Amino acid sequence: MRFIRNISFFGYSEAKPGEKLYEDAFKTAKLLAENGFIIVNGGGPGIMYASTQGAIAGGGETLSVTFSPEDAPGFEGKYLGNITTKEIKTSNYIERMFKLIEHGDTYIVFRGGAGTLSEFATIWCLARLYFGRHKPFILYGDFWKNIIKSFKHNMIVRGEEFKVFKIVNTPQEVLQTVKEMEIRFAKRLGHISFPAKK
Numbered sequence: 001m002r003f004i005r006n007i008s009f010f011g012y013s014e015a016k017p018g019e020k021l022y023e024d025a026f027k028t029a030k031l032l033a034e035n036g037f038i039i040v041n042g043g044g045p046g047i048m049y050a051s052t053q054g055a056i057a058g059g060g061e062t063l064s065v066t067f068s069p070e071d072a073p074g075f076e077g078k079y080l081g082n083i084t085t086k087e088i089k090t091s092n093y094i095e096r097m098f099k100l101i102e103h104g105d106t107y108i109v110f111r112g113g114a115g116t117l118s119e120f121a122t123i124w125c126l127a128r129l130y131f132g133r134h135k136p137f138i139l140y141g142d143f144w145k146n147i148i149k150s151f152k153h154n155m156i157v158r159g160e161e162f163k164v165f166k167i168v169n170t171p172q173e174v175l176q177t178v179k180e181m182e183i184r185f186a187k188r189l190g191h192i193s194f195p196a197k198k
Contacts, residue, residue: 138177
């Protein structure tokens with residue numbers, strides 16, 4: 001039984017092919033797709049498009065959650081070139097974000113702007129609220145260490161909040177982390193047993 005199937009990608013909507021940020025997302029999605037995971041994104045450009053293209057290159061399935069705003073000029077909207085296996089249409093940004101969270105079994109957060117920060121903060125908050133039954137997530141890139149360090153220094157953060165994510169730097173580390181998360185899911189739900197420590 002697979003405990004992690006869908007992996008949602010969050011990140012900068014203006015990342016371009018050839019840039020490291022874009023290529024990291026592409027390679028990560030490709031590797032995950034090659035290992036049977038479904039890639040989920042917001043149907044827009046940048047990291048979202050990179051993850052779709054990576055999944056296609058890896059022979060995998062994709063799911064997009066979109067909305068086409070009429071009164072949100074700061075939102076990138078749906079990218080017509082981002083064609084996924086399945087699309088879920090929503091009516092506003094908040095609905096879209098929560099559908100992306102709902103349909104992901106885990107998440108990968110790349111470098112991004114205000115939208116990425118809102119997604120990161122929401123999944124972090126939910127992981128704390130449901131700690132022990134939470135969905136874990138991955139932060140991609142060393143820069144996250146400075147951000148988390150700043151949170152520790154300037155915000156009021158509970159200890160368990162630092163146990164719900166892992167910071168990684170390569171697609172291979174992402175895949176390994178997802179596999180480790182699957183084992184923890186299975187153990188938590190009692191589907192596999194482990195020998196007692198001596």
